[in-house]
Amino acid sequence: MxxxxxxxxxxxxxxxxxxxxxxxxxxxxxxxLVQHPPVFTQGQAGKxxxxxxxxxxxxxxxxxxxxxTYHGPGQIVAYPLVDLxxxxxxxxxxxxxxxxxxxxxxxxxxxxxxxxxxxxxxxxGAEKIASLGLRVRHGRTFHGxxxxxxxxxxxxxxxxxxxxxxxxxxxxxxxxxxxxxVVEGRLVQCLARQLGYSDVYELTDRDVKS
Numbered sequence: 001m002x003x004x005x006x007x008x009x010x011x012x013x014x015x016x017x018x019x020x021x022x023x024x025x026x027x028x029x030x031x032x033l034v035q036h037p038p039v040f041t042q043g044q045a046g047k048x049x050x051x052x053x054x055x056x057x058x059x060x061x062x063x064x065x066x067x068x069t070y071h072g073p074g075q076i077v078a079y080p081l082v083d084l085x086x087x088x089x090x091x092x093x094x095x096x097x098x099x100x101x102x103x104x105x106x107x108x109x110x111x112x113x114x115x116x117x118x119x120x121x122x123x124x125g126a127e128k129i130a131s132l133g134l135r136v137r138h139g140r141t142f143h144g145x146x147x148x149x150x151x152x153x154x155x156x157x158x159x160x161x162x163x164x165x166x167x168x169x170x171x172x173x174x175x176x177x178x179x180x181x182v183v184e185g186r187l188v189q190c191l192a193r194q195l196g197y198s199d200v201y202e203l204t205d206r207d208v209k210s
Contacts, residue, residue: 001188002203004034006073009041009060016142017063019081023140029086030203031191032079032144033184036071038155043067043133050160057155064133064143066120067163074151074171076184078144080191085139087196094195095120095132098145101190102130105147108186109176121162127170131162149173149183 004012012034019030040051040059043066050068051059057070071077084094099115102122106113106129113122113129122130130147148171156169172178192200 001031001033001200004032006035006037009036009039009071012036012079013060013062013143016079016081020137020140020142023081023083025083025086027083029083029197030081031188031200032081033188034077034079035073035075036077038070038072040068040070040155040159041133043069045163047163050163051158052160053158055158057158062143064135066131066133068159069131069133069146069162070155070159071146072151072155074149074180076147076149076180076187078147078187078191080141080144080195082141082195083139084136084141091134091136094141095134097194098132098191101187101194102145102147104190104194105183105186106172109172109178111172111175119162119164124170124175127168128161129170129172147172147183147187149178149180 038057040054040057041062042059043064046067099122103113111124113124116123120132121128130145132145133143134141135143150173151171153169161167161169
């Protein structure tokens with residue numbers, strides 16, 4: 001696990017690509033935790049009409065699946081860099097396990113998170129609270145998930161989130177009293193359990209953006 005703090009999106013994205021391309025069968029899986037300054041990211045299938053009024057927030061075209069989403073401070077972004085072949089699981093099962101980890105975190109706050117068929121991510125009622133966007137290269141994953149904890153939601157009004165017109169977005173602080181660090185810790189624990197890791201070590205020996 002690596003905590004990257006508040007880091008610009010593009011250098012972290014490029015570092016994920018580099019990590020994925022350079023790893024081998026012996027490379028340890030990693031989980032990167034980060035908050036990004038305000039940015040819209042447009043996935044490979046992204047359509048320009050879903051960017052309604054980005055204004056002064058930059059838009060970056062990226063190589064993950066999905067449409068447009070927003071990242072900003074107060075949102076936990078987690079990038080699981082996992083060798084699926086070594087784990088012996090497929091992409092659908094990987095997504096399901098990530099979603100289940102988010103559901104477990106929400107449940108610990110008395111909040112019921114749900115899946116919606118055909119719309120990846122986790123919802124509370126009709127409102128989206130977490131997004132998923134992944135890329136798999138040679139059986140190894142990068143990109144990941146974003147969980148809205150305590151952030152400015154206004155920029156979501158400037159887009160059709162994940163390509164859905166009129167989709168409403170919520171965050172955990174609107175539903176429960178939260179501490180960002182505690183939520184992050186619970187997410188790490190739930191992801192580790194769902195993905196079958198018995199030990200989680202914090203790594204600080206290198207700058208992933210170098």
